[in-house]
Amino acid sequence: MFVSGEMQSQGIGKILLNYAKDKRNKxxxxxxxKNARAISFYKREGFEIQHSGLDEATGEKDYVMTWQHK
Known part of the structure; x- marks a missing residue:
């Protein structure tokens, strides 16, 4: 999920994420x-880091994060 820079901090990401959460249990x-802002957002929304990896397409280090309905 990507929200353009000029549209960030307006609640759009949270709305989109809540829609996805309503459709799935996990x-x-x-x-x-390197995207500390996104990591903080996902942690606030209940996601946890499961492990780190490498995006082979871009060569960027990444995290796999998960959320589960409780």
């Missing part, structure tokens, strides 16, 4: 390790 995502 979600997985990859986020670049």
């Amino acid at each position: 979600l997985y995502l990859n986020v670049y390790q």
